[in-house]
Amino acid sequence: MSSLRAKIQDVFNEPACENNRGKDAKARKEGCSKPLTPGAAAGGCAFDGAKIVLQPIADVAHLVHGPLACEGNSWDNRGAASSGPTLWRTSFTTDLTELDVVMGQGERKLFKAIREIKEAYGPPAIFVYSTCVTALIGDDIEAVCKRAAAKFDLAVVPVNAPGFVGSKNLGNKLAGEALLEHVIGAVEPDDAGPYDINILGEFNLSGEFWLVKPLLDRLGIRVRACIPGDARYLDIAGAHRARAAMMVCSTALINLARKMDERWDIPFFEGSFYGITDTSDALRNIAELLVKQGADPEILGRTEALIAEEEAIAWKKLAAYRPRLEGKRVLLNTGGVKSWSVVHALMEIGIEIVGTSVKKSTVEDKERIKQILKNDNHMFEQMAPRELYAMLSERKADILLSGGRTQFIALKAKTPWLDINQERQHPYAGYHGMVELVRQIDLAIHNPIWRQVREPAPWDCQPAVRQELPRTKNKTATLHAVQEFAGTTAGNFGEC
Known part of the structure; x- marks a missing residue:
């Protein structure tokens, strides 16, 4: 738990956050997010935040070490989409019970679960998430993951973000810390180039990043890693060789962007792909950052040509609306x-x-x-x-x-x-x-x-005059009476 406290304190003291830099030393220690109210953490705890950031990594097995309800709370909590692997859509949990807690079976059960996933699915990596229960009883998931990684020759990544430590936003940042400590830099790519970039904080909701990636492809810009939307483990492991980065959601992964800049000289900017102007500005900023990092300046001209072409098409379509x-x-x-x-x-x-x-x-x-x-x-x-x-x-x-x-x-x-x-x-x-x-x-x-x-309901339109239908034994007479009744009362209903 001491290492977890150190990570939380480091995240709270985020120097890249302008809001945090403006605080005094005492206020800075309290972090950027409001503390959780006991009983009010449903859907917004640190565990949930970590799962949001990491689960879209599509070819990884995500194993929740805790009670069954924790996995049920966080499974598929965002509409992220994958272009290939579906393993991330499979729920894995150690399903810790009261008996497991009393008998101290948590770590043994976790190791067994890792082995079963390795044998049944053979993923490139397994992410193991701690929860409130397992953190409180003292299960050392980092030690278990280290032992399992050596035993099975597999990347087993501990994600130490139990729900009680803070808000969802804090969990986002702790997930970024897990990637920095155990994943990014673990693989050395042999195809690094001057036009490689990372996209951080993009979740590929409803597949919307697939509308942006073709634009980058046309410019010859390769997305080495989109974290986490439609990501692959090996892509993220080699993300440290990118030349520039765009951060889509700063509140989630600003610590990841800053530390990648410090460790591997990957400058970043915050931008958005929503809207005509913001999309164009994002493409320009990416091209300019790459040129500063050594790319051929001719990409600036190609970027402007692409922007002019795409904007003309988009504005022509929008003119109808x-x-x-x-x-x-x-x-x-x-x-x-x-x-x-x-x-x-x-x-x-x-x-x-x-x-x-x-x-x-x-x-x-x-x-x-x-x-x-x-x-x-x-x-x-x-x-x-x-x-x-x-x-x-x-x-x-x-x-x-x-x-x-x-x-x-x-x-x-x-x-x-x-x-x-x-x-x-x-x-x-x-x-x-x-x-x-x-x-x-x-x-x-x-x-x-x-x-x-928005129109009044039919039962709110009451007739202003009520008449009783004349009684008669003759069917023909009855029909004439109904017709006469309808004719005399047609205009006697109140206004709605």
């Missing part, structure tokens, strides 16, 4: 890089931003929002469900872009909603992704169902 969406009001209830990159992307086609959440955003993210929106009146740390419902029901926004947890608030307010978080079904990155995002917003806003559900 501008008359339908210009002036429409969007409320964003998300966080991180999306709090500013999506704002910028939507404003490019004339959509008005009435508000964006900044709960999970860094100080740098908030500054970008201020520059884009020209003020901070549309920024909110968090909005209570009641306030969010009131804003939507009063029609202050035409659509809500958020995660799945707030979709029912929008539906109750009879307001269009679009998933912008990790559960989404459509890729929104790059030029084509921006067109797809605008298309989905257009479909949601102009869906005729919203006009129908």
Whole structure:
């Protein structure tokens, strides 16, 4: 546990974080994230954060050392996609029980599980995750992993991020520390080149990185490692030979980017692939960094030519949506890089931003929002469900872009909603992704169902005059009576 404390303290004292540098020594020790409230860590503990960062590594077996519920809580918690291996979709757990805890069988059970995975699947590596239970009873997963690696001639990586040590964001960073300590640099690639880059913090949600990679391929830029989206173990193990890096989500892996720069001279910048302008800027920054690292300057001209071509295609497609969406009001209830990159992307086609959440955003993210929106009146740390419902029901926004947890608030307010978080079904990155995002917003806003559900229910339209149907024994007379009744009462229903 002493080594874990040292890692946590190192992560808290992150010098690359501008927010952290502005604190005094006492405040810096408390870290960048709020401490967890006991009982309120579901879906947001350090273990969950570590699993989010590492599980998309597709050809690795991810073994959770703890009770069964821990693996159930974190399995497939993001919509990441793989272009090949499916081993990452298989759940592995030691399924620790009360009897195992009492009898001290945890470490033995872990070693046996590693052996079974090696024999049955033969993966290039096994990642072993500690949990609250195994950390509290003192199971030394690092010693077990070291012994198993030597015994089975296999990379066995301990991920020491039990849930109780902190928030999900802390778990993200501890996962980065595990990669630095046990994976990156473990393999020396024989094909390193001057156009190799790393992409950090890209999760390939709904396969959206596959919309960006072809652009890099056309420029002759090779993504040596995308961490973690659609990654392979050997790619990450040789990531230290890249010449430059782009960091997509700084709050998750800023420590990884900084330490790779310090150890292997891999400069990085933070960028976004959401929106036309931001995608173009990201491509320019990648090319400029490579040139500074020794690449041929001719790549700058090729990059500008590619940008001009792709922007022309994208703007031509977006022109069809501008008359339908210009002036429409969007409320964003998300966080991180999306709090500013999506704002910028939507404003490019004339959509008005009435508000964006900044709960999970860094100080740098908030500054970008201020520059884009020209003020901070549309920024909110968090909005209570009641306030969010009131804003939507009063029609202050035409659509809500958020995660799945707030979709029912929008539906109750009879307001269009679009998933912008990790559960989404459509890729929104790059030029084509921006067109797809605008298309989905257009479909949601102009869906005729919203006009129908906003109309009063039929049972709210009561007749102003009630008449009783005349009684008669003759069928013909009855039919005439019904027709007469319908004719005399047709105009006597109240207005809805």
